[in-house]
Amino acid sequence: MHTTNRADLVIVGAGMGSGVLALLSAARGLRVVVLERHPGGPRDPVRGELLQPNGLRILDRLGLLAGLDDREVSRTRRFHFHRIGGDRLVTIDYGVLPEPFNYALVGQPASVMRTLRRRLADTPLVSLRWGWEMVGLLRERGRVVGVEAREGDRLHRIAASVVVGGDGVASPVRTALGIRCRIRPYADGYLTLVLPRPSGFGPDGRYYLGRREILGLFPLGADSLYLFYLWPAGDRPRLEAKGIEAFKARLTAIHSEVAPALAALSRWDQVGWMPCVKIVPRAWVADGAALLGDAAHALNPHVAQGRNQALEDAVALDAVLASCFQVGNFSRQALVLYERLRRPRAEALQRLGDEMAFFWNTGNPLIGWIRDRVFATLERDEYLRRKMLELVAGLSDRSFTAWDRVRALGWR
Numbered sequence: 001m002h003t004t005n006r007a008d009l010v011i012v013g014a015g016m017g018s019g020v021l022a023l024l025s026a027a028r029g030l031r032v033v034v035l036e037r038h039p040g041g042p043r044d045p046v047r048g049e050l051l052q053p054n055g056l057r058i059l060d061r062l063g064l065l066a067g068l069d070d071r072e073v074s075r076t077r078r079f080h081f082h083r084i085g086g087d088r089l090v091t092i093d094y095g096v097l098p099e100p101f102n103y104a105l106v107g108q109p110a111s112v113m114r115t116l117r118r119r120l121a122d123t124p125l126v127s128l129r130w131g132w133e134m135v136g137l138l139r140e141r142g143r144v145v146g147v148e149a150r151e152g153d154r155l156h157r158i159a160a161s162v163v164v165g166g167d168g169v170a171s172p173v174r175t176a177l178g179i180r181c182r183i184r185p186y187a188d189g190y191l192t193l194v195l196p197r198p199s200g201f202g203p204d205g206r207y208y209l210g211r212r213e214i215l216g217l218f219p220l221g222a223d224s225l226y227l228f229y230l231w232p233a234g235d236r237p238r239l240e241a242k243g244i245e246a247f248k249a250r251l252t253a254i255h256s257e258v259a260p261a262l263a264a265l266s267r268w269d270q271v272g273w274m275p276c277v278k279i280v281p282r283a284w285v286a287d288g289a290a291l292l293g294d295a296a297h298a299l300n301p302h303v304a305q306g307r308n309q310a311l312e313d314a315v316a317l318d319a320v321l322a323s324c325f326q327v328g329n330f331s332r333q334a335l336v337l338y339e340r341l342r343r344p345r346a347e348a349l350q351r352l353g354d355e356m357a358f359f360w361n362t363g364n365p366l367i368g369w370i371r372d373r374v375f376a377t378l379e380r381d382e383y384l385r386r387k388m389l390e391l392v393a394g395l396s397d398r399s400f401t402a403w404d405r406v407r408a409l410g411w412r
């Protein structure tokens with residue numbers, strides 16, 4: 001059975017970037033339909049995530065930070081990097097950045113999403129459809145003019161001027177558009193855990209790096225600790241075969257303070273798994289359609305920018321759509337301005353993510369030695385430390401020059 005609806009804009013996937021685009025578009029008077037295939041809204045695994053100053057600015061402008069529950073999020077200024085079994089290498093301090101966003105917000109994605117969803121539900125021009133899965137695109141003379149969506153055993157057609165795919169790494173919208181895409185799964189992903197925070201664990205985040213081994217520990221809200229541990233993709237059976245006590249013993253050997261928190265860990269189903277993928281599509285836009293967030297540019301999580309970049313996409317796409325609606329032109333040529341505005345920055349961060357993964361995840365002692373030497377230089381060199389911080393915080397596009405790299409190796 002088919003029902004037909006009409007909207008100005010259909011957004012597939014209800015992640016944070018999609019939600020912000022829906023709010024911005026509705027504020028311009030557009031009728032927006034957001035489709036999310038999961039009946040209860042997006043499902044994020046139990047984990048923490050960093051919202052960086054660039055993302056925080058966008059959320060703040062929309063009043064979305066005010067509603068956050070301080071028991072669920074941490075404003076973290078300092079992140080300490082240690083060599084496993086060795087010294088502290090460098091401390092990155094967001095406190096040196098301009099106020100008010102001189103911190104990274106650590107929270108479970110669901111905390112911010114809850115506030116965003118409440119706002120969307122209260123916005124009359126936005127219609128949220130949970131449990132609606134986009135199954136195809138409607139086309140007229142080669143141009144996208146809407147979507148077909150399945151809700152249980154019902155089929156719906158929604159006609160729209162523009163369709164936006166904010167539908168993640170696998171992006172059914174990208175596939176339906178026939179956009180060819182380079183998909184690079186990284187060799188390593190992350191085991192993730194949220195545990196009770198041990199009493200002695202302070203307000204700072206910590207990274208421990210070794211030979212193809214990384215443990216990250218971030219305070220999460222008032223009394224939780226977010227723990228992530230690098231692990232080769234597809235190799236979980238080897239981990240589980242060793243037993244959960246061996247896993248806990250290894251984490252405790254790296255940072256003994258986590259021992260009391262790990263008392264709460266007794267089953268493997270408490271441990272999440274996050275694979276890491278890079279996505280480089282041939283194009284981000286087509287006639288009547290555009291991609292946003294991971295669908296357009298998933299990147300290695302070392303940069304901690306994926307969701308923040310999706311927020312920047314939303315702001316840029318909103319501005320481009322505003323002029324498209326003014327002149328009634330939704331062609332690829334009209335939408336490509338969005339891709340030109342956003343793609344160079346997203347790809348620069350993808351390259352930074354690749355470089356970080358190469359050095360941080362390495363099992364090669366020589367590359368590990370170079371990594372540790374660069375960290376140690378950053379600790380001494382305020383200029384390079386600040387430059388790196390501003391890149392990761394999303395406040396600058398200035399990548400390291402060849403001279404910066406020589407300087408980072410300590411040769412100058």
Ligand SMILES: Cc1cc2nc3c(=O)[nH]c(=O)nc-3n(C[C@H](O)[C@H](O)[C@H](O)COP(=O)(O)OP(=O)(O)OC[C@H]3O[C@@H](n4cnc5c(N)ncnc54)[C@H](O)[C@@H]3O)c2cc1C
Nearest residue numbers: 013015037042050134167168274293294301305306307308
């Ligand atoms: C280990 C790890 C750590 C990370 N840490 C950080 C961090 O600290 N900071 C940061 O900014 N980023 C981080 N990221 C990246 C971040 O999680 C992603 O960039 C972000 O979730 C992308 O959001 P999205 O909305 O584009 O896609 P998604 O979050 O994947 O959302 C896509 C949505 O589309 C829906 N959907 C898919 N297909 C359909 C369909 N056919 N119909 C309807 N709905 C559909 C899905 O159900 C889903 O809800 C990390 C990633 C990893 C792997």
